[in-house]
Amino acid sequence: MTLSRRTILLSGAAVGAVAGLPVAAGAAAARPLRQDPFTLGVASGDPDHEGFVLWTRLAPQPLAEDGLGGMPARPVAVTWEVAADEGLRHVVRRGVAQARPESAYSVHVELGGLLPGREYFYRFRAEGYASPVGRTRTAPAPGTLPSALAMGFVSCSQYEHGYFTAYRRLAETEPELILHLGDYQYEYEKGTYTVPGGNPRDHEGPETRTLANYRQRHAQYKTDTDLQAAHAVAPWVVVFDDHEVENNWADEVPEAPDPDFLARRAAAFQAYYENMPLRRTSLPRGIDMQLYRRVRWGRLATFHMLDTRQYRDDQACGDGYKECAAAADPARSITGAEQEAWLLDGFRRSDARWDILGQQVFFAQRDNNSGPLTVTSMDAWDGYVASRDRITRGWLAAGVRNPVVLTGDVHAHWASDLKLDYADPTSRTVGSELVCSSVTSTGDGADSPTGSHPWFAFNPHLRFQNNLRGYVRTTITPAQLAADFDVVPYVSRPDAPAYTRATFVIEDRVPGLHQTYDRPPAPGARTAPGAGADLGRQTVEAETLRP
Template sequence: MALSRRTLLLSSAAVGAAGAASVWPLAASAAPYRGPLRADPFTLGVASGDPEHDGFVLWTRLAPTPLADDGLGGMPSRDVPVHWELAADARFRRVVRRGVAVARVAAAHTVHVELHGLPPAREYFYRFKAERYVSPTGRTRTAPAPWASGGTLAMSFVSCSQYEHGYFTAYRRLAEDEPQLILHLGDYQYEYGPDTYNIPGGNPRDHQGPETVTLANYRQRHAQYKSDPDLQAAHAVAPWAVVFDDHEIENNWADEIPEQPDPNFLARRAAAFQAYYENMPLRRTSIPRGIDMQLYRRLHWGRLATFHMLDTRQFRDDQGCGDGYKDCPAATDPARSITGARQEKWLLDGFHRSTARWDILGQQVFFGQRDNNAGPAKVVSMDSWDGYAASRDRITRGWVDAGVRNPVVLTGDVHAHWADELKLDYTDPTSRTVGTELVCSSITSTGDGVDVPTGQHPWAAWNPHLRFYNNQRGYVRTTITKDAMTADFQVVPYVTRPGAAVHTRATFVIEDRVPGLHQVADNPTPGGTSALRSGGDLGAATVRQESERP
């Protein structure tokens, strides 16, 4: 009997039609289950993640009513067998693996299929089936073999997608680029209730449910985000590697310390971590244990690139001097850490063992120095690496001492595009550059934004290592080869209504063994409004958006 399929979330309509009919074999290992599902449970799409040279994770979640208040997606309170297929072609004529996973009530009917033993550097297509319903098709791939040194990697990275602040058009445009790997660097979802975190002119759409505190709240919020078709398209086009920042729990939390006093914070943290794991294509090594979750890890793309995915929230000391931008003695206290001692040692050991051409840190908050005061006092963000300067110094000196060939830091959080050069001594503008930082803007957070035709932030006048700034929404698209890493800063002119086109605002190249930035393109948006017209107000606006509080 032929089974109809939902529209594929791939860019090619021909590919979408190719697998429209297929017969799924019923595996003998399927768990017993009675009672039909009454509606399509694949409303949240599919995803894959954490690619290795011989496998990856496949993900889906069953939720016929995704915004149900109890967070269970309208599913019956019974475990459900879910069949999966992995094929070498989009028509599923060459199926290479198939099996059955159980979507359990205790895990909100999520499915994680962790595959091993596949050939390296191969593209695959996958799908799921629950009873008579078949999921969209996703595309994924294995990484190159550990000894492979050549080739090209198309990698894009994103962060900060506040659902209320706009439409996820940038996710759609990213999917249309068809990258091989996507990094999400945090603030995948936001915790606020409706009418709490508002942009000028009002939010174009609202969160469902109250501020997220309980497991049901977080499950419902993740389901609302994953219901978005543009986000589904980005998940379906390539494997993801994800790390959280603060809003996956609450604004500006630090280890076991909430932003505001909350006797129930640890229970909230445990609930948020469980929902985060349930809704992300993570390996079983990241299954939370109460309030703890193993998120920092490495991904290897042959010998071309090693991605050190960091966790700068779970082990940090509390922000100094009450958070915000401060001239604060705690910022230079050598006893303070943003990574914790164990993660710091893990990272430094990884630098010494690395044989990669490019060592890339995928992490959350601004790494390089951003002093917002032109005078002698150093006024910096306590929530970023500036608030943990000794911690930053140990990491930077660590890659220098280890002889890391090409260190590059990738960052999210600040809702704007930045590019900067990293120093051992930021007080000396002539000190040598020892690394490079690329910062992606938000997908939607803080609304439409404005173009900055000069490509310069006012702070660059006394922070000359800050080489580029733009305050529009978007993502960063990179191309990594043995010889260079090219970064395209992609922007959309608006997010408060759907359908915007994407534009390459600027392009920078980092050459092999030459830390720092070489700009090869600068393309101010035609008709763009300069954010510099308000003079010093730009800096104030930037500070407010980083504080994340309305």
């Protein structure tokens, strides 16, 4: 019988102990692992035209407090195989990697020498157990112009706030590439960040501060089968935001005074690398981690993945929404000088049809004040106005054909036109921004008629907002980029359906968004204006209208 892709990837086939599999090289004849070590699933990431990274982490007891997953205190040999077919009959590469205690028994296999633009399938084995089967692919060959790319992007998955159904619904669409734009996991102790009506699930362990804490927390998230399905269906390209360390940190400045912050940051980076399909170039060195990088999809698209946390100046005037003259200081940067120069050089060298910035925080101006003052979020690019201006002018000076910014963070869907001068609504549009809602963060949310958000009246470049949870699916072709804003009606219960709330199109060489589909709120559905990121925290970014 031939297993369908859906059966392999989404129903958990090939999970657990498999009778008759050979014992991995160097393992004891009497199997010491008495439980399946592949409880955290598999993943792939950072594809190029020759290969990708394969990932897994062994953890028969994933919630162990020491963060080591109940593994024996010794290296474990893990075999891996890559095949051209989903039944793994035509194996093209195989090898053995060591899962070691010092890396929390994670495995990163960095492959090259494969064919460009191809789909591949992979699996791991260790001491008589087999992992789930994952699907991945290589990028197209340099210089080629693919006819299409199906790419989805997500952010902000707070385990306590709901079920990760959005991950599974995205997986069911079988994208070719997934971007995660930050807040993959949250640092809070159980009960300290709650949604109205109470959290449907709880975090294990204390607030994450040590390496053991972060390893345990990542493991808890990875046990979620909906998240595992999304990782197994396509290669991921990931960047972190703040909650992978702590809320609203900025370079070496913590949210609140903390003499141990740099040790905490180093621990968080180490655990992040151990749990993500990242290349060796991103291996942390103490408090530093090389995360900004490019992924090229032939000449169709170049993804410039940014890091807006590690090098930024501290937020001007404190966190939150402020009217703040210091936000316009030309010396301030959200990227740091080196990353900014790297990005501008990438614009100048690009031959891509679409140059896409994958990054964390809102790029367009969002003024929440209807009067003469400009009151904006100090944690977003609004708190670094000159930095945003340099990047925008940089893509214009380089003649970037189609600049598009992808964003997470704010726990709601948004779409906006990008301007050089937001004070002049008639100024020309120079790009587009697509913002994905959260997977779960801030709970169920609510629907609202398109255009009803009160900020639209004094931010005419904002085109769409919706406060249900979900993700964005894009279909990128040489002629256009179409973005489907998909939502789930609730996350407080599992297995919600997903549907497209709105679709926007960006045409080649025509900056700005054109809405092609709008599904009005269902009769009787809960509706409300947008609720903001991190509601209930003392340093919130509030999406509610302020006086």
